[in-house]
Amino acid sequence: MNDFYDLNDLVAFYLKKWKSVLAVIMIGAIAFAGVRLVSNIQQYKNQDENQVIKNQAEGEEPTWKRITYTVKVDDLYDIVEGIPVLKTKEITEAFLKGAKSESVMNELLNKYFEKEKQEDTSRKESFNHYGYILDKEKDYPYTYYDFMNQTIVEQDTNIENYVMIGFKSTDEELAEEIAKEYTDILIKHVNEIVKESKCEVVDKTLVYELPATSAGAVSSRKVDAAVNTVITKSSIVKQTIKGAIWGAMIAACLIIVVLFFIYYTSKKVRKYSDLKKSNIDILGVIADGKIGRYKKFIGRLEGNNEYFANQEEFAQYFCEFLKVNGISEGNILICGNDHKKKLTKFQEVLSEICRDIKIDFIYEGSLSISKEALRNVNNVSYAIIGEVFNKSLINSMEEEYKYCQNYNIKVLGLVAIE
CATH class of the missing domain: 3.30.1890 (Bacterial polysaccharide co-polymerase-like)
Incomplete structure (x- = not known):
């Protein structure tokens, strides 16, 4: 089971948010109790008049x-x-x-x-x-x-x-x-x-x-329209307490669901700063799409020189990276467990751009999940960890890195695709 789904980790997250949980539960309890209190008080005030109407209806029927x-x-x-x-x-x-x-x-x-x-x-x-x-x-x-x-x-x-x-x-x-x-x-x-x-x-x-x-007449017994129950002060208190309990229960369920999604998204790779949490060298961030150059420009303004406008641009940079580091032959494994379509395309672009180098780029999915990827570990010396923004989990990057270390595969760095 992944750390993301570890119950202790999730409970710890909830405990950190105890103030938010308590505030939402109190608001829910007060809101529901208030609605019931106002409604019952109004019924209590109108009760005497309604009771007279009922008695009259019963007497005059x-x-x-x-x-x-x-x-x-x-x-x-x-x-x-x-x-x-x-x-x-x-x-x-x-x-x-x-x-x-x-x-x-x-x-x-x-x-x-x-x-x-x-x-x-x-x-x-x-x-x-x-x-x-x-x-x-x-x-x-x-x-x-x-x-x-x-x-x-x-x-x-x-x-x-x-x-x-x-x-x-x-x-x-x-x-x-x-x-x-x-x-x-x-x-x-x-x-x-x-x-x-x-x-x-x-x-x-x-x-x-x-x-x-x-024939043609419609009977309307007014006694049926009268108040059926008697509202007392004690029943008002009881109904208000019930409203508070129901409000607290509904609010608790709501905040638990909301916090779970917050917890879930907090574990995802959503921005450049999330990549740094893994302590893995960042090879590049590919701002894929029609506005890739704009994203690259903004990224460079923020001091993130690893930004690239598209996959082709990164592939050209990576070819030079391999030459500089003396890597001219062998197999490079691309590992990652999210968004297979984008990572497959990434592998194809690298193979096309770097075809002059005697290196094969292999992508079979995640080392922690895919058996096909594990079959190739003995044939590779280097690896790239590929992640996709808003798809990959932060801890999945760390898992891939640990698997590479266990099989003596050198990780060249981390590549993230927006």
């Missing part, structure tokens, strides 16, 4: 109150030709037939129609407000037919001698009053029809029903 009294009909027998005949069915049918009879309805209408008519006015306003009926429907008049449809007379489908009598209204007290009166009137009516019948109320039931929505 229009519902039908359906109140029924269960009437038990005792078994009654009639002797016909010496045979007892059960008259329970006759009694229950008298209830069902008398439910809408003129005498029963007139008595009930005379007593309660006007009261229920007043309730209908407010009921329609409420139904329209909540979207159950259309605007035009709230102006419809309340009729006897509407009142009669609110009355209830049903027979128990399982037990023949039980009858349910009642009334439904949006006013619970009025519904109970009318249902009680309706039951009494019907029992009286049945007793007049079937003599000796015995009926008694045994139970009362209250059922809440939502109104039916008219």
Whole structure:
């Protein structure tokens, strides 16, 4: 594993940046906690008003109150030709037939129609407000037919001698009053029809029903829009602490990633000064590309005389370097582990420019990585370490240099290509 990926080296880098890490974590914690604190305080301030709206919505939500009294009909027998005949069915049918009879309805209408008519006015306003009926429907008049449809007379489908009598209204007290009166009137009516019948109320039931929505209307129950949770001071504190924790965690992850990339780039060869960190002689820096001469000019102004405008220019200089140092034959290994395309081209340029010298330039990649490069170590006496700006790692130059020393290869110097 390369030193670059050494965990101890990375941890040491983080420890050096502990102030930056701590600052970012604190900023993240404060920012997230602040956002939650402001949001919860705002909800806390608006809570009382929202709670009132909720309570009002719950109280005003229009519902039908359906109140029924269960009437038990005792078994009654009639002797016909010496045979007892059960008259329970006759009694229950008298209830069902008398439910809408003129005498029963007139008595009930005379007593309660006007009261229920007043309730209908407010009921329609409420139904329209909540979207159950259309605007035009709230102006419809309340009729006897509407009142009669609110009355209830049903027979128990399982037990023949039980009858349910009642009334439904949006006013619970009025519904109970009318249902009680309706039951009494019907029992009286049945007793007049079937003599000796015995009926008694045994139970009362209250059922809440939502109104039916008219075609074209859209129901909107405002209670659903109310606040669902209660914000307390203690919950504000807890949410703020949670926000701080989440902010710190997110900030920590972010700073770790950012510092890793900073650490990564700090290990790369990015500029001329990075080459000097290896303590290897610098043969040249090739400012490759269309603005190579401009880069060479700037480099020379900065006192870096090793700058060359392109690879051809460096190759010519290197040929003279070899002649001056008495190197006229043999093989020279170009080793480096990054940007194979540029280093291959570099090897081709050197071979072309220096063809008058009996020297072969060999490039097979990195000595520390490429097996092909290691096969040639016994055939070479000299080496050039080739690196590429923004691609090569600083420690890779040192590794190549150590490999050359291990195989008794003399390193002529370092060549960097921008």
